[in-house]
Amino acid sequence: MAVALSERTDKETQEQIVELVRQFTDEQILPNAEKYDHADEYPQDIVDGLKELGIFGATIPEEYGGLGLDLSTYTRIVVELARGWISIPGVVNTHFIGAYLLMRFGTEEQKQKYLPRMATGEITAAFSLSEPHAGSDVQAIKTTAKKVGDDYELNGAKMWLTNGLTSGLVFTLVVTDTEARPRYKGMTCFILEKEPGVSENTGQYAGLTIPPKIKKMGYKGVESTEMVLDGYKTSGEQILGGEEVGLNGGFKQMMDALEVGRVNVAARGVGLAQRALELALRYSQERETFGKPIAEHQMVQGHIADMAARLEGARLLTYQAAELKDEGKSSNLEAAMAKMVASEAGHANTEACLRLHGGYGYSKEYEVERLYRDAPLLLIGEGTSDIQRLNISKQLLKKYKI
Amino acid sequence: MKILVLVKEVPDAAVEKTIGADGRIDRSGEKTLNPSDTNALEAAVQLKEAGADVSEIVAVTVGPDSASRSLQGAVSRGADRSIHLSDAGLAGSDVVATGYALAELVKRENPELVLLGQQSDDAGCYAVGSVVGQFLGQPALSQVSKLELSGTTLTLERQAEYGYDTLEVTLPAVISVSDSANEPRYPSLKAIMGAKKKPVEKLDLAGAGIDAGKVGTAGSGVECKDFQAPAAKAAGTIITDEDTAATVEQIVAWLDSRKLV
Numbered sequence: 001m002a003v004a005l006s007e008r009t010d011k012e013t014q015e016q017i018v019e020l021v022r023q024f025t026d027e028q029i030l031p032n033a034e035k036y037d038h039a040d041e042y043p044q045d046i047v048d049g050l051k052e053l054g055i056f057g058a059t060i061p062e063e064y065g066g067l068g069l070d071l072s073t074y075t076r077i078v079v080e081l082a083r084g085w086i087s088i089p090g091v092v093n094t095h096f097i098g099a100y101l102l103m104r105f106g107t108e109e110q111k112q113k114y115l116p117r118m119a120t121g122e123i124t125a126a127f128s129l130s131e132p133h134a135g136s137d138v139q140a141i142k143t144t145a146k147k148v149g150d151d152y153e154l155n156g157a158k159m160w161l162t163n164g165l166t167s168g169l170v171f172t173l174v175v176t177d178t179e180a181r182p183r184y185k186g187m188t189c190f191i192l193e194k195e196p197g198v199s200e201n202t203g204q205y206a207g208l209t210i211p212p213k214i215k216k217m218g219y220k221g222v223e224s225t226e227m228v229l230d231g232y233k234t235s236g237e238q239i240l241g242g243e244e245v246g247l248n249g250g251f252k253q254m255m256d257a258l259e260v261g262r263v264n265v266a267a268r269g270v271g272l273a274q275r276a277l278e279l280a281l282r283y284s285q286e287r288e289t290f291g292k293p294i295a296e297h298q299m300v301q302g303h304i305a306d307m308a309a310r311l312e313g314a315r316l317l318t319y320q321a322a323e324l325k326d327e328g329k330s331s332n333l334e335a336a337m338a339k340m341v342a343s344e345a346g347h348a349n350t351e352a353c354l355r356l357h358g359g360y361g362y363s364k365e366y367e368v369e370r371l372y373r374d375a376p377l378l379l380i381g382e383g384t385s386d387i388q389r390l391n392i393s394k395q396l397l398k399k400y401k402i
Numbered sequence: 403m404k405i406l407v408l409v410k411e412v413p414d415a416a417v418e419k420t421i422g423a424d425g426r427i428d429r430s431g432e433k434t435l436n437p438s439d440t441n442a443l444e445a446a447v448q449l450k451e452a453g454a455d456v457s458e459i460v461a462v463t464v465g466p467d468s469a470s471r472s473l474q475g476a477v478s479r480g481a482d483r484s485i486h487l488s489d490a491g492l493a494g495s496d497v498v499a500t501g502y503a504l505a506e507l508v509k510r511e512n513p514e515l516v517l518l519g520q521q522s523d524d525a526g527c528y529a530v531g532s533v534v535g536q537f538l539g540q541p542a543l544s545q546v547s548k549l550e551l552s553g554t555t556l557t558l559e560r561q562a563e564y565g566y567d568t569l570e571v572t573l574p575a576v577i578s579v580s581d582s583a584n585e586p587r588y589p590s591l592k593a594i595m596g597a598k599k600k601p602v603e604k605l606d607l608a609g610a611g612i613d614a615g616k617v618g619t620a621g622s623g624v625e626c627k628d629f630q631a632p633a634a635k636a637a638g639t640i641i642t643d644e645d646t647a648a649t650v651e652q653i654v655a656w657l658d659s660r661k662l663v
Contacts, residue, residue, distance in 0.1 A: 067592055
C-alpha cells in the first residue's frame with residue numbers, strides 16, 4: 001500500500017529551491033569534490049552547508065521541524081547535488097530513508113523522539129539490510145534479535161552501511177523468528193541507537209562495533225562500513241512501529257522504503273549523466289584534432305546526442321516514479337525502471353565522456369576520471385540492474401498473466 | 403530603525419547581453435537577483451545581527467511583473483516584507499528617472515538607512531545610489547566595504563584608489579555596498595518557502611504618487627542611439643618554450659622594452 005506523505009510542493013517554490021541547490025553545487029561542491037575524493041575524506045564543510053540549507057529536514061513534515069517537501073522536489077535536489085558529486089546525496093540518502101521509515105511506520109512516540117533532531121541534522125540515520133553473504137537476497141540474512149527478559153539481544157554481522165560510522169541511528173533488519181516460512185515473515189526492523197563517529201560503542205550501546213571503513217574504487221568521502229552486533233541490547237520500544245505492530249513486520253517496511261531509496265539512486269544517476277554531458281559538451285568544443293574542434297567531427301556528435309537522449313530519458317523515468325509516489329500510488333515498477341535506466345545512463349555517459357577526453361580522461365587532472373570511478377556504485381547499490389530486471393519482468397508477467 | 407534595501411532583477415550573468423532595436427537591453431531569457439544586491443541584503447542582516455535596533459528590513463524594487471521572483475529571492479535573504487513598483491510607464495527609464503522613482507518609494511517608508519548594491523549586473527552604471535541620495539537630500543556613499551552602526555552614526559570604509567577611506571555619516575543616508583563588504587550566505591530552504599508568506603505591496607505609478615512625466619522614456623534625459631562593442635584587445639605574443647634560458651631572455655627583453663623591469 002502506498003500513501004502520499006506530504007502535500008505537493010508548489011512549482012514555484014520547487015524551482016527556487018532547485019535553483020539554490022544548483023548554486024550551492026556550483027560554488028561549494030564542484031570546486032571541492034576532487035580534493036575530498038583524492039584524500040577519501042569526509043566532506044564535513046559541505047555537509048555542514050547542507051545542514052544550514054536545511055536539506056536534512058527536506059522531506060520531514062513541518063510539525064516535526066522539517067520542510068515537508070514532496071518526493072518530486074527532493075528528487076530534483078538529489079539530481080543537483082549528484083551533478084556535483086554523488087557522495088553528497090549519499091550522505092543524505094540513508095538519512096532520508098530512515099526519516100521515511102519513521103514517517104511511514106513509526107509510532108508517534110518514535111517520531112517525536114527522532115524526527116525533530118533528524119530535521120536539523122543533529123542526528124543522522126543509516127539503514128542496514130545487507131550482510132556479508134546476502135545483498136539483494138534479503139531473505140537470507142542471519143543476524144538475529146532474541147528476546148532476553150524484557151530486552152532484545154542482537155547478534156550478527158551487517159555489511160555495506162553507508163554512513164555507518166557518522167550516523168547516530170541505524171534502521172536495521174534482523175531475524176526475530178527463525179522458524180517463520182517464508183522467512184521474510186520473521187523479520188523485524190529495529191531502530192538502533194549508537195554513538196556517532198565511534199567505532200567501538202560502550203555503555204548502553206555496548207556490543208555494537210563499526211570496523212574501519214571499506215576502501216572503495218569510487219564513491220569516496222562518504223564511508224561504507226560493516227556493523228558487528230555482539231550482544232547489543234535494546235528494548236522492544238526500538239522496534240519500528242512498536243513491538244505489537246512492528247515485530248516480524250520489518251521486511252515489508254524496508255521494501256517500501258527501498259522504493260523511495262531507488263528513486264534517490266536513480267536521481268543520482270541523472271545528476272551524474274548530466275555532469276558527464278556538460279563536461280563532454282565543453283571539452284569537445286575546446287579540444288582540436290585534425291584542424292578543428294572535435295565537436296565538429298560527426299562521430300563525436302553522435303556520442304553527444306546519445307548522451308543527451310539517455311540523460312533525458314532517465315530524467316523523465318525518475319521524475320515519473322517520484323510523481324507516482326507523491327500521488328500516493330505504488331511506484332514499485334516505475335522506481336525499478338528508473339533505477340535501472342538512470343544508473344546505466346550515468347555509467348554509459350561517464351564512459352562516453354571519458355572516451356571523448358582521450359588520454360586526458362584517464363588523468364586525475366580531469367573531473368571525468370572521478371565520475372568514471374563513481375558511476376559503478378549506482379549500478380550496484382539499492383539492487384543491481386539485473387535484480388531490477390528480474391523485478392520489472394516479474395511484475396509485468398504477474399500483471400499480464402494469461 | 404528601518405532599513406530599505408533597493409534591489410533589481412537583471413539578466414543572468416551567463417546570458418549574452420544584447421541591445422535591442424529600441425536601444426534597450428534585451429531582458430528576455432534567464433533572470434536573477436542582481437548579485438551585488440545580495441551584498442546589500444547581507445549587510446542589512448549583519449547590522450541586525452550585530453545588535454543594531456533594526457525593526458524591519460524592507461526590499462524594494464522597480465521593474466516589470468516578472469521581477470517579483472527576484473524580489474521574493476531578496477525576501478528569502480532576510481527582508482521582512484517587500485514593495486514592488488511596476489508600471490508600463492516606467493519602461494525606458496534612465497538612471498536619473500529610476501533613481502527618482504526609487505526615491506519616491508523611499509519617502510513613503512521614511513527609513514533611517516537605505517542600502518543597495520553598488521552596481522547592477524546589466525547596465526553597470528554605479529550611480530543609482532547617488533541619484534537616490536540627491537533626490538532625498540541625504541548623504542550618499544558608494545563603494546562601501548565595511549559598515550558599523552552606533553546609534554545614528556554609521557562608520558564605514560570606502561574603497562579608494564589606494565587603500566580605503568574611513569568615514570562617519572549621520573543617518574539617514576544612502577549607502578551603495580561593494581561586493582567585498584561581505585560574503586552573502588545562502589538562504590535556507592525554509593527561508594525560501596517562508597518568503598512567499600511575507601507581505602508584498604504592489605504599486606503602480608499612480609498608487610505610489612509618482613509623476614509619470616519624470617519616468618520612462620519621456621522622463622529620461624539619456625537618449626540611446628548607437629552601441630559599439632569595446633575594441634578587441636590585440637593578440638598577445640606567444641613564446642614557445644624550447645630552450646628555457648632563451649625563453650627567459652626573450653621575456654626579460656620584452657619586459658625591458660616596456661620599461662617594466
